[in-house]
Amino acid sequence: MQGQMKKKIYIATSKTGQMRVFTTMPEREEKFGIWLGESVGCISMVFMLFEADGLQIPKQKWSDDPIELELSISVP
Numbered sequence: 916m917q918g919q920m921k922k923k924i925y926i927a928t929s930k931t932g933q934m935r936v937f938t939t940m941p942e943r944e945e946k947f948g949i950w951l952g953e954s955v956g957c958i959s960m961v962f963m964l965f966e967a968d969g970l971q972i973p974k975q976k977w978s979d980d981p982i983e984l985e986l987s988i989s990v991p
Contacts, residue, residue, distance in 0.1 A: 919989040924958060926982050928975040936962045941981055948977060961986065 930948025
């Protein structure tokens with residue numbers, strides 16, 4: 916079987932500086948200083964593997980909009 920799948924993911928940083936990975940575009944929750952959106956643990960783990968291998972993401976602040984990334988998996 917051959918093929919390639921792509922999935923958009925989003926990263927956003929809370930007021931406390933914690934970055935999270937979302938599978939839907941998150942919305943800012945001003946009252947609590949967090950982002951609300953769908954987050955899937957295994958996607959976050961894959962993202963961390965890419966970071967461990969050298970993927971560099973620009974530093975974000977709470978005031979920044981989420982960054983959209985594309986996760987791609989292919990089967991040769």
